[in-house]
Amino acid sequence: MIRSVLxxxxxxxxxRVFRTCRDLGITTVAVHSDADADAPFVGEADVAVRLPGNAPSETxxxxxxxxxxxxxxxxxxxxxxxxxxxxxxDFARAVVEAGLTWIGPTPDSIDAMGSKIRAKELMAKADVPILDVDPATATAADFPLLVKASAGGGGRGMRVVEKAEDLETELGKAAAEAESAFGDATVFVEPYLATARHVEVQVLADTHGTTWVLGDRDCSIQRRHQKVVEEAPAPGLSDATRDVLHTAARNAAEAVGYVGAGTVEFLVDGERAFFLEMNTRLQVEHPVTEEIFGVDLVALQVAVAEGRALEGDAPRPSGHAIEVRLYAEDAADDWAPQTGTVRTFEVPGTAGIRVDSAIESGSVVTHFYDAMIAKVVAFADTREQAIRRLDSALHGTKVHGLTTNVGLLRGVLADDEFVAGxxxxxxxxxxxxxxTAPSLTDEQQERLVLAAALAEARTASVTSPVQARIPTAFRNVPSQPRTRSYTVGTAAxxxxxxxxxxxxxxxxxxxxxxxAEPGTVVLxxxxxxxxxxxSVNDASVDVDGPHGSLSLTVVPTFVDPSDVVAAGSLLAPMPASVVSxxxxxxxxxxxxxxxxxxxAMKMQHTITAPTDGVVAELGVTPGxxxxxxxxxxxxxxxxxGDTE
Incomplete structure (x- = not known):
C-alpha cells in the first residue's frame, strides 16, 4: 500500500496529483527549484524538498x-x-532499484514506446500504418516535412520544414530544443500532413492482463505543434474510423505489455489513420476523459501501481468535455512568452467548469518553464452546451499582470468551423x-480606459493626506480637462x-x-x-467590465532619461537565457x-538584424x-528590432 507520494x-x-492523493489519504511530497519556491504546488504538499537551481537540467x-x-x-x-x-x-529503473514504487508503466514499455523511432518500428511490424521518411534521401516531392524529438512531446523539438535547403538548419534547432527539454537530442523526420486531424486514444492497463480503452480525444487545435484545445469524444469520426483507432490503440498497448495509463496518438486523414506515437504517461488533456467517463485516472494509476486489478469492463462515456490551455503568451505577437507577477487570477466557479491551474493571484510566472498556466474544462450533456459553458467561463475569467491567450481561445470557440466540428x-x-483580432471595439476600450482613469483619480482623492474634501479633478480656475495615459500590452x-x-x-x-469609486465605476x-x-496599483490599473478586461500600465508624466534606449537597439522581448x-x-x-x-519557456527565439549595419554594441554572452x-x-x- 502506497502511503506517501513524491x-x-x-x-x-x-x-492535480496532490488533490487525488489527499482524497486517498496519501501524504504528499513536492520537489521544487529556486524559482518555484513560492509556487502554489509547493505550499499544497505536506512537505517539500528544494532542488538548488532554476533550469530544468539542474533541477x-x-x-x-x-x-x-x-x-x-x-x-x-x-x-x-x-x-x-x-x-x-532509466529514471523509472532507478526509482525501482531505490526500493520505491514507480507510478507508471514498466521501464521496458517506456523503452519500447518512449522512443518514437522504435515505437514506429514496432507498429510497422504489427501492420499499423505509419508515416516515415529518411531525411538523407528526401526529395523535393517529400516536402513539407515535420522534424520531431524522439524522446519527448509538447511541441518541443518539433519544426515544419518547407524547403530542402532549410532541413539541416531546422534539424539542428530541433535537436537543441529537444536536448534542453528532455535531455535527448535525437530527432526524426516524417511527412507533414497539414490538414489531418490529431486524434488520440486513452488506454489503461493493469498487471493482471486487463486493458481498458477509455475513448478518444481530438487535439487538432495546435499552435507551434503544442495543443491548445482538446475535447472528448472526438467529434465527427465515423464509427468505422473510431473502431480502427480503438483497436489499434489496444493492440499497441498489449504489444509491449503496457501497464498503467497511456495514450496512443494518430493522425486521421479522412478515413485513414496513421500511428504517430505512444505517450507512456498521463496526458495534459486527461481531464476531458475523466469528465466523460466519470473516473479519476490518477487514482487508477495509483491502484495499478499497488497491484490491484481493474474491475470489470471499462465504463461507458457520457456527455462531452472540452479543455482549453491558458498560456502566458501573446498570440498576436508571434506567441511571445509572457512573464511577471499575476496580480489577479479568477475563473467563475460555475456548474460544469473545472480548473486545473499552476497559478493563483500573486503567483510569479518565470521564463524557465512551459508557458501553460492553467487548464479550463467544461463538461455538459452535449458538445454545443459544453462550448457555450466554456466560452461563458472564459468571458468571466480575470487574469491581470501578464498577457494570455484567452482572447484566442474565445475566438476558437466562436468559429463556425470549430462549432461544426x-x-x-x-x-x-x-x-x-x-x-487574435481585438475582441473589444474602440468604444468598449475607451470606456474601460475611462473607468481606469476615474478609479485612479478617486483613489488619489480619498487617500490624499491633505485636501481630501476637494472634489476629484476640481480646478480652481476653468481650464482644460484632465487626461490620463496608459499603455496596453506591448502596444507602442x-x-x-x-x-x-x-x-x-x-x-x-x-x-x-x-x-466613480476606487474599486467600482458605473457608466x-x-x-x-x-x-x-x-484595481488600482502603483504603476498599473486592472479593469473588468461587461465586454472584457484590460490591464493598463500607467504612462508617467515625466520620463527618466536613463529609460531611453539608443536607436537601433535590439531588445529582449521577454526574460530569457542567451543560448548563443x-x-x-x-x-x-x-x-x-x-x-x-x-x-524562454523551453522554446528558442531568434533575434535577427532588422537591416544592414554594423554591430556598434554587444551586451550579452552565451549563458x-x-x-x-x-x-x-x-x-x-x-x-x-525584429524577432522571428
Missing amino acids: VANRGEIAR YLRGDLVIAAAQQAGADAIHPGYGFLSENA RVHTGLLGERIDAW EPVEATYWSRGRRLVSDVAEVVS EVGGVAETYSV VGVEQGQQVSKGDVVVVLE QQVESGAVLAVIEGSTE
Missing part, C-alpha cells in the same frame, strides 16, 4: 536528486506527472488573424482617457459617469448602465543575420540571463 514535477500537474531533470529527495522525505512512491522525467526509462491541425494557422501607442469635474460630479464625453451609454470593477551570440562587436551584418538566440527589455545589441543604421 511528485517529480511542478505546476498544475503536481497540484527537475536530475533523477538522482529527485530520488534522494523522496528518500529524505520518507516517500515510498514517485509519480512523474508529464514531461521532464516521465518517459525516461470540422477541425484539423492547420486550422489555427488559417484562422490566426481572426482568432498609448491610450488616453479625458474627464473633468462639474461641481462634485465627474464628466466625460465617452459616457455618462453614474458613479451609462444609451440608457444602459455598465459596471466596471477596477552570432555576431561580434564591430562586425558588418546584413538584414536577417542571426544576432542572438534566446530560450547569460536577461530581463525583458534588456538591450542585447545595437545595430548602427537600424531603427527597430
Whole structure:
C-alpha cells in the first residue's frame, strides 16, 4: 500500500496529483527549484524538498536528486506527472532499484514506446500504418516535412520544414530544443500532413492482463505543434474510423505489455489513420476523459501501481468535455512568452467548469518553464452546451499582470468551423488573424480606459493626506480637462482617457459617469448602465467590465532619461537565457543575420538584424540571463528590432 507520494514535477500537474492523493489519504511530497519556491504546488504538499537551481537540467531533470529527495522525505512512491522525467526509462529503473514504487508503466514499455523511432518500428511490424521518411534521401516531392524529438512531446523539438535547403538548419534547432527539454537530442523526420486531424486514444492497463480503452480525444487545435484545445469524444469520426483507432490503440498497448495509463496518438486523414506515437504517461488533456467517463485516472494509476486489478469492463462515456490551455503568451505577437507577477487570477466557479491551474493571484510566472498556466474544462450533456459553458467561463475569467491567450481561445470557440466540428491541425494557422483580432471595439476600450482613469483619480482623492474634501479633478480656475495615459500590452501607442469635474460630479464625453469609486465605476451609454470593477496599483490599473478586461500600465508624466534606449537597439522581448551570440562587436551584418538566440519557456527565439549595419554594441554572452527589455545589441543604421 502506497502511503506517501513524491511528485517529480511542478505546476498544475503536481497540484492535480496532490488533490487525488489527499482524497486517498496519501501524504504528499513536492520537489521544487529556486524559482518555484513560492509556487502554489509547493505550499499544497505536506512537505517539500528544494532542488538548488532554476533550469530544468539542474533541477527537475536530475533523477538522482529527485530520488534522494523522496528518500529524505520518507516517500515510498514517485509519480512523474508529464514531461521532464516521465518517459525516461532509466529514471523509472532507478526509482525501482531505490526500493520505491514507480507510478507508471514498466521501464521496458517506456523503452519500447518512449522512443518514437522504435515505437514506429514496432507498429510497422504489427501492420499499423505509419508515416516515415529518411531525411538523407528526401526529395523535393517529400516536402513539407515535420522534424520531431524522439524522446519527448509538447511541441518541443518539433519544426515544419518547407524547403530542402532549410532541413539541416531546422534539424539542428530541433535537436537543441529537444536536448534542453528532455535531455535527448535525437530527432526524426516524417511527412507533414497539414490538414489531418490529431486524434488520440486513452488506454489503461493493469498487471493482471486487463486493458481498458477509455475513448478518444481530438487535439487538432495546435499552435507551434503544442495543443491548445482538446475535447472528448472526438467529434465527427465515423464509427468505422473510431473502431480502427480503438483497436489499434489496444493492440499497441498489449504489444509491449503496457501497464498503467497511456495514450496512443494518430493522425486521421479522412478515413485513414496513421500511428504517430505512444505517450507512456498521463496526458495534459486527461481531464476531458475523466469528465466523460466519470473516473479519476490518477487514482487508477495509483491502484495499478499497488497491484490491484481493474474491475470489470471499462465504463461507458457520457456527455462531452472540452479543455482549453491558458498560456502566458501573446498570440498576436508571434506567441511571445509572457512573464511577471499575476496580480489577479479568477475563473467563475460555475456548474460544469473545472480548473486545473499552476497559478493563483500573486503567483510569479518565470521564463524557465512551459508557458501553460492553467487548464479550463467544461463538461455538459452535449458538445454545443459544453462550448457555450466554456466560452461563458472564459468571458468571466480575470487574469491581470501578464498577457494570455484567452482572447484566442474565445475566438476558437466562436468559429463556425470549430462549432461544426470540422477541425484539423492547420486550422489555427488559417484562422490566426481572426482568432487574435481585438475582441473589444474602440468604444468598449475607451470606456474601460475611462473607468481606469476615474478609479485612479478617486483613489488619489480619498487617500490624499491633505485636501481630501476637494472634489476629484476640481480646478480652481476653468481650464482644460484632465487626461490620463496608459499603455496596453506591448502596444507602442498609448491610450488616453479625458474627464473633468462639474461641481462634485465627474464628466466625460465617452459616457455618462453614474458613479466613480476606487474599486467600482458605473457608466451609462444609451440608457444602459455598465459596471466596471477596477484595481488600482502603483504603476498599473486592472479593469473588468461587461465586454472584457484590460490591464493598463500607467504612462508617467515625466520620463527618466536613463529609460531611453539608443536607436537601433535590439531588445529582449521577454526574460530569457542567451543560448548563443552570432555576431561580434564591430562586425558588418546584413538584414536577417542571426544576432542572438534566446530560450524562454523551453522554446528558442531568434533575434535577427532588422537591416544592414554594423554591430556598434554587444551586451550579452552565451549563458547569460536577461530581463525583458534588456538591450542585447545595437545595430548602427537600424531603427527597430525584429524577432522571428
